Amino acid sequence: MGRPITLDELAELRAGVSGVVLARGDSGLAEEAACFNTAIVHDPDVVVGARTADDMLAAVTFASQHRLPVFVQATGHGAFAPITDGVLITTRRMSGVSVDGARRIATIGAGARWGAVVERAARQGLTPITGSSTNVGAVGYTLGGGLGPLARTYGFTADWVRGFSVVTADGRLVRATADEHPDLFWALRGGKGGLGIVVDMDLELIPLTHVYGGGLFFDTDHIEDALRAWVEWVHEVPDTVTSSVALLRFPPIDEVPENLRGRFALHLRFAFVGDSAEGERILQPMRAAAPAFLDLIGDMPTTEIGSIHDDPDQAGPAWDRGMQLADIDDDFVTALLSRAGAGKDVPFIAIEIRHIGAGATRSAALDSAVGGGAAPFTLVMIGVPLPELFDTVLPQSSDYIVSGILPWIAEETNINFLGHVASTQQFASAWPADAFSRLNETRSAWDPDRIFVYGPS
Structure with a gap:
């Protein structure tokens, strides 16, 4: 546990964030932290409603200074346990989607839902390998692999990722691709959490109408x-x-x-x-x-x-x-x-x-x-x-x-x-034994202090 957070420190965090910063007890925290599974009620120390990568960086730096764990939530479809401490970064405001039709690449913001990706891709005769629900957050779904209605034909959604922009535990914004930080790129495609915060991902689309x-x-x-x-x-x-x-x-x-x-x-x-x-x-x-x-x-x-x-x-x-x-x-x-x-x-x-x-x-x-x-x-x-x-x-x-x-x-x-x-x-059990071991090594390399809490303690 870190030391108590002062009002001046919260004010400093708010000054460095273009989105929303709420502390426990503030009006609006429960609404900001709400997830799709309403049986789960989050009550963290601080919620940062991020609008930009800089907001994420500020939140991670703040959490590191106060020795607070960091959690991330877009839609909250995957929420199964309440968050009761630390810093929760919500990404729903980072919902931008752009499509490069010539390259067949969609750049998908951290908080975007599949519905927006499907709709924008369709304008150019393309489609993503999406999940069964267009209401689910595209990034969080893909980080776990992603098995949707076209899985037997096209495989996991994660197979189609071509790059991530990621905020890391040491306060950097990095690119993870097959050529840049390939270890992180490997882990993010299926490793789900505990590696950093995805700002956006580049996903290859298929020509299907x-x-x-x-x-x-x-x-x-x-x-x-x-x-x-x-x-x-x-x-x-x-x-x-x-x-x-x-x-x-x-x-x-x-x-x-x-x-x-x-x-x-x-x-x-x-x-x-x-x-x-x-x-x-x-x-x-x-x-x-x-x-x-x-x-x-x-x-x-x-x-x-x-x-x-x-x-x-x-x-x-x-x-x-x-x-x-x-x-x-x-x-x-x-x-x-x-x-x-x-x-x-x-x-x-x-x-x-x-x-x-x-x-x-x-x-x-x-x-x-x-x-x-x-x-x-x-x-x-x-x-x-x-x-x-x-x-x-x-x-x-x-x-x-x-x-x-x-x-x-x-x-x-x-x-x-x-x-x-x-x-x-x-x-x-969610990974083959060799992949689980490699994931642990990669998480330790990118987040040695386990700022991004993931998995059972």
């Missing part, structure tokens, strides 16, 4: 047939297909569309890069597997890719637990449905399985810190948004489901899917 994609919804009586068909079908599809399935329990409330309200359904999410007629042919076995009560798949512009998963865009309390899976089969379906299928009282609004492999597996051979590329499937459980269940009911219920599918759970996962990290062992 349309995909054949969307969703099929299967009602309760047809879930088992459709899920078994999907598990067989994904072993035959080409790399141009990325898909996932989600067991969805829709609450009987007015906020849910009437045709989904109160239903237990299987949602197939599908994206095909190529001719629509070919996409329709590839999808045909799933359309024939069971009747879908909603068929929302067709040709779509890349600006609508976010509609494939239709992730929520409104802040609220959130709990999730993720992992990756080795190859799954018919026995896996039996095991999962025996604990989370129709008639089972489980407190999860969604249990999603993503088929990755292909491009994502090829990413494992690239020289980056991305973890999880060797496992062909992911599984995420999203709890009902009732904070009173977060501490015991949801963890116990997820343990129950996990215990039934243990033979298919991979040893390695990806940091973006872990949720709250409770132990060093769990943290380490």
Whole structure:
């Protein structure tokens, strides 16, 4: 712990920051520190709402002088534990996005969301390898690797990064590319945190304007047939297909569309890069597997890719637990449905399985810190948004489901899917052992005093 911060020192920090500086107890701190997961309430010593790289540098220098840890937040989608001390730097004001169409490069500010990147790229017939939600912060998502609706075709989003501008622990602004500080560049592509503060990143875009994609919804009586068909079908599809399935329990409330309200359904999410007629042919076995009560798949512009998963865009309390899976089969379906299928009282609004492999597996051979590329499937459980269940009911219920599918759970996962990290062992599982060791060495080299706190203490 550092010494107490005086009013004069706070005034000096405010004078050196063009954005917002708030100390604990100030009006507006809670709003500035608020995150997408409203179950988490941050109360740090100081919040700096940065507008520029100079603001970030001033905040890091201040924190270093006072021996305070530094935390960074754009949208707060990845917030799983409250921040109760130190300096929180919020980056939402640094949301600029520019696109160099000739070079196919987007320069993306620290606080930009994917929606802005997608929209600006589309003006020039380009698209980023984005996440499933266009509301998520682009930089934070990419720092963890990034597995979106085009992952089997194009790999992790981090594979497409060509450079970062970074504020380091010693108060410098540096470039990290394949040629400049390559060790830092390696670590930032998948290492997630504890390395510095990204001011902006350069991301290569692809010349793509349309995909054949969307969703099929299967009602309760047809879930088992459709899920078994999907598990067989994904072993035959080409790399141009990325898909996932989600067991969805829709609450009987007015906020849910009437045709989904109160239903237990299987949602197939599908994206095909190529001719629509070919996409329709590839999808045909799933359309024939069971009747879908909603068929929302067709040709779509890349600006609508976010509609494939239709992730929520409104802040609220959130709990999730993720992992990756080795190859799954018919026995896996039996095991999962025996604990989370129709008639089972489980407190999860969604249990999603993503088929990755292909491009994502090829990413494992690239020289980056991305973890999880060797496992062909992911599984995420999203709890009902009732904070009173977060501490015991949801963890116990997820343990129950996990215990039934243990033979298919991979040893390695990806940091973006872990949720709250409770132990060093769990943290380490997000990377291959050699990558985790190299990450620790790189973090120590760039932040020897651990100003940028990351991972379990």
